[in-house]
Amino acid sequence: MFTEIMQYILDLGPSVMLPIVIILFSLVLRMKVGDALKAGIHIGIGFVGIGLVVGLLTSSVGPAAQAMAERFDISLNVVDVGWPGAAPMTWASQIALVAIPIAIAVNIVMLLAKLTRVVNVDIWNIWHMTFSGALVYIATGSYWLGIAGVIVHAIIAYKLGDWFSKVGDALKAGIHIGIGFVGIGLVVGLLTSSVGPAAQAMAERFDISLNVVDVGWPGAAPMTWASQIALVAIPIAIAVNIVMLLAKLTRVVNVDIWNIWHMTFSGALVYIATGSYWLGIAGVIVHAIIAYKLGDWFSKDTKEFFELEGIAVPHGTSAYCGPIAVFVDAVIEKIPGINKINFNAVDMQKRFGAFGEPVTVGLFMGIMLGLLAGYxxxxxxxxxxxxxxxxxLMPRVIKPIMDGLTPISKQARKHLQSKFGGQDFLIGLDPALLLGHSTVVSASLIFIPLSIFIAIILPGNEVLPFGDLATIGFFIAMSVAIHQGNLFRIIISGSIIIAITLWIATQMVPLTTQLAINAGTITDGSSISVGAMDQGGSPITYIMVQLVKLKQPIGFAFIGLFYLFCLFLTWKRAKRYELFLKEQQIAQSDEIKK
Structure with a gap:
């Protein structure tokens, strides 16, 4: 009777057996009958789908494999029957009669003894354990050794489930992050392919005669990686990070290797300006130190505004443009009346309803750009x-990244804290994470035409924004957080950031052009000049170049003193936040004691 019941259950196959087990297990966990039934049916449908795909693979690849064997006269005399043949043979063995209850019993004992966290509900695949037991029985003739084979295989299987669950989580996290960045690439590509031509058409329509075109970060990064400094920049930037972590000068653990190109760019231009390789290396080191400190100082914004727990953004325009926004925010706070103006995305949605939704705002911004372009x-x-x-789409493609980063950053911080006496660490990542915020996207669309307008009216500017226009959000992303989404302040600080960036990029054109020549992007002696807003317009790079080879004393004095003051205000702001957190911890501790 028992044999017949077991055989009947086994003959149902996984697409029926597993749903039944899942439904029963769900009911044991006190799920609603409807929910349990739905879960079981979904799993059954999944196995039917797997069967269809495997069937397709078998019917298409099988004949091809057979034809290949015949074509090359492969004379191997044993054919693999695969699991579709092995499983039925196993279930027909004598060991199969008791294998399922034994495997379940092993699982229960291991769970009670806290030797595993795996609760196995996949009854069908107990055939693997049974196969081991069956072969041990055939080899020895001992039924009890066959049973022991099932038990040993079961123990190993459940432990592998524990061990690979961690590997699986890591793999899943990595895949999610990869999917997210692919998504960002697709959306940025959509933005570039749609807005780029519109910006170009706008420039041509209004006869803008700026004679240096911004190649943007897509042009600047490859030129930088082709420089001589690039050979050692990555290990140097990593070494600086490690030294600062050991000396407790930063909490940022940088894992964003790609964006070391920003530090490399500074070093490469210092090298071109001076001809000294060692001064170029020093440029990489100084930029790295400043970047990691900016990651620390803006941790408040990444955590509280962007809701990126345990994440720092030390790289690129987002980080080094942030201090300018801190300065603007401090000035506006001192002006009565102006400091009360607050116009943000939430207000837009409240005032205009559906017309204030990010999607509708994007639609209207697209219409405005199209009209300006003469479409x-x-x-x-x-x-x-x-x-x-x-x-x-931009906020949605950020979600997989955060799904992947959250468990990794938590585990990494936990591991580092256990190794370094409870110190709180931040994982340094790409500023692309900030582009998912709806206010950043809205501000980006505003600054596409605004950046061109600023380029036209800015005295002494020769650079036409182009390559960085589609990703102009990088320049103002941190400003959005500093101003708490207040579009009024974002437009003011963003305009100042773009103006300073364009002015510096113009001064750096000879060095940027030489970098392009060294990389083979353009030929020496050509009349083409190359400009780059991203990094080519960085105050950090400009100050370092002027320090080693002063050519513009007035510009250097103004930009140098202004930016150093902005860094000072940023440092003070971060210190106030640290003090606030300490006071909060003390208050919570006192509350617990009461």
């Missing part, structure tokens, strides 16, 4: 839908 109705509407899509 027809068709092209304008297409651009509007594309910018609306960016507003909707």
């Amino acid at each position: 027809g109705v068709k092209e304008t509407l297409q651009l509007a839908i594309q910018t609306a899509a960016v507003m909707l």
